[in-house]
Amino acid sequence: MVSEKKLAELSYDEAPKIITKEVPGPKAQKLLKKSIKHESMARGAGKFPLVFAEGKGSTIKDADGNVFIDITAGVAVNSVGRCHPRVIDAMKNQMDTLMHASDMSNVKRTELAAKVASIMPGKLKNNVISFFTQAGSGAVETAIKFVRKITGRTQIAAFHGAYHGVWCGGNSLTTGDQYRKGYGPFIPGVIHLPYPYCYRCCFGLKYPSCKMQCAHYVDYVLNTPYTGADDVGALIIEAQQGEGGYVPPPPEYYPIVKKACEKHGALYISDEVQAGAGRTGKMWAIEHMGIEPDMITWGKGMGGDVPMAGLSIRKDLAAKIDDHSQPNTFAGNAVASAASMANIDILTENDYALVKRASKLGESIKRQIKKGAKDIPIIGDVRGLGLMIGIEFVEDRGTREPLGEEKVGQMIMGMLNRGVVMVPCGRFGNVFRFMPPLILTKEHASKAVEILLDTASEI
Ligand SMILES: Cc1ncc(COP(=O)(O)O)c(C=O)c1O
Numbered sequence: 464m465v466s467e468k469k470l471a472e473l474s475y476d477e478a479p480k481i482i483t484k485e486v487p488g489p490k491a492q493k494l495l496k497k498s499i500k501h502e503s504m505a506r507g508a509g510k511f512p513l514v515f516a517e518g519k520g521s522t523i524k525d526a527d528g529n530v531f532i533d534i535t536a537g538v539a540v541n542s543v544g545r546c547h548p549r550v551i552d553a554m555k556n557q558m559d560t561l562m563h564a565s566d567m568s569n570v571k572r573t574e575l576a577a578k579v580a581s582i583m584p585g586k587l588k589n590n591v592i593s594f595f596t597q598a599g600s601g602a603v604e605t606a607i608k609f610v611r612k613i614t615g616r617t618q619i620a621a622f623h624g625a626y627h628g629v630w631c632g633g634n635s636l637t638t639g640d641q642y643r644k645g646y647g648p649f650i651p652g653v654i655h656l657p658y659p660y661c662y663r664c665c666f667g668l669k670y671p672s673c674k675m676q677c678a679h680y681v682d683y684v685l686n687t688p689y690t691g692a693d694d695v696g697a698l699i700i701e702a703q704q705g706e707g708g709y710v711p712p713p714p715e716y717y718p719i720v721k722k723a724c725e726k727h728g729a730l731y732i733s734d735e736v737q738a739g740a741g742r743t744g745k746m747w748a749i750e751h752m753g754i755e756p757d758m759i760t761w762g763k764g765m766g767g768d769v770p771m772a773g774l775s776i777r778k779d780l781a782a783k784i785d786d787h788s789q790p791n792t793f794a795g796n797a798v799a800s801a802a803s804m805a806n807i808d809i810l811t812e813n814d815y816a817l818v819k820r821a822s823k824l825g826e827s828i829k830r831q832i833k834k835g836a837k838d839i840p841i842i843g844d845v846r847g848l849g850l851m852i853g854i855e856f857v858e859d860r861g862t863r864e865p866l867g868e869e870k871v872g873q874m875i876m877g878m879l880n881r882g883v884v885m886v887p888c889g890r891f892g893n894v895f896r897f898m899p900p901l902i903l904t905k906e907h908a909s910k911a912v913e914i915l916l917d918t919a920s921e922i
Pocket residue numbers: 597598599600601603626627628629701705706734735736737738762763772
């Protein structure tokens with residue numbers, strides 16, 4: 464059991480509390496102007512009107528002293544909350560001892576590699592070799608390179624709506640006009656397949672009468688002559704799609720796709736950068752899906768406030784990678800490793816109590832949203848596993864036309880001015896993601912949902 468009282472102590476009690484006339488307040492506005500003057504707005508959040516000053520648990524204080532409930536977890540990073548005292552202690556202790564050790568072994572890095580192996584799912588448990596990076600993009604980039612060497616093949620299959628980072632290799636797998644248009648050409652040999660987005664099925668079918676046509680289509684492409692997919696080394700897929708709209712697949716989907724992969728001789732990479740680290744109510748989202756991957760890319764929620772990511776590969780496959788073939792100067796930084804160790808300890812202690820709580824809390828949040836949504840016609844769909852919940856907004860429930868950009872902006876600002884930070888995602892930018900730190904209290908969760916529903920009912 465996780466104590467609600469102890470969780471409450473990790474965050475600002477007074478959240479939400481807005482003290483300026485509007486958000487952003489005067490200090491934040493000034494800082495935003497400065498930021499725009501000196502920084503590239505190609506960054507993910509662009510000109511998002513929030514200027515962080517402090518972070519505590521599942522709450523944020525901005526430059527003007529406004530206190531918000533954080534439903535972003537820094538885009539699924541702060542699983543144990545911002546500035547968790549145990550993560551800070553681990554970092555401080557490590558800072559006195561060793562920080563950078565280039566790409567060589569260091570005590571904490573080595574401990575972390577063993578720890579990561581011990582929390583892998585199924586037959587991967589204690590049967591992986593990990594490669595450390597500083598971001599999910601680096602993990603994906605490394606996976607692409609290693610797949611080629613391991614399989615001797617050049618093609619990679621990814622999915623519509625996928626996000627695997629925006630470096631050259633990953634960007635080739637990632638979909639989304641804003642990341643691609645004008646930035647090509649990308650790496651050759653990438654095949655994009657339909658993802659099971661049941662609310663907007665590309666085949667115009669309905670689950671379950673569809674009989675999983677999308678999954679069988681993957682089998683058709685991979686295992687039929689003359690489809691062009693003759694040399695696929697790996698298929699990379701998010702167990703629950705993230706940036707593409709917080710879309711969980713039907714349970715039958717993955718076993719069919721995994722079988723198709725095996726028939727073709729392709730490896731299966733589960734990209735858990737966003738869905739992993741306990742977010743979906745299991746340590747790895749793939750654990751919901753009844754299959755085991757050959758590789759896992761991870762990041763975000765594994766670091767506990769610091770950049771820590773990596774790729775874990777089944778041992779027999781990793782044996783095919785040459786020594787010295789993938790240097791990475793900052794990999795396994797000792798302070799980041801110490802932080803990540805403390806973070807993983809918090810997530811896994813008491814038989815994954817915090818992770819299991821995410822599952823229960825997620826269900827009650829979805830129930831509360833669905834109940835309120837009955838009277839709010841712009842809420843089209845509520846879905847997702849654990850604390851990876853997507854709320855899809857539409858102009859009209861019948862036509863499912865995505866909510867327009869202007870109204871999405873009004874939603875964001877309306878919530879911000881009531882003290883809740885939430886960010887959208889999705890192919891049409893109309894899916895609000897409920898992805899708080901796993902330590903969000905029930906009270907803050909309920910308040911955030913109330914504010915979401917109040918704001919939506921005004922649109
Ligand atoms: C599934 C997935 N893979 C890879 C990435 C890239 O990670 P990063 O932004 O840390 O490079 C992301 C980022 O959102 C992601 O969601």
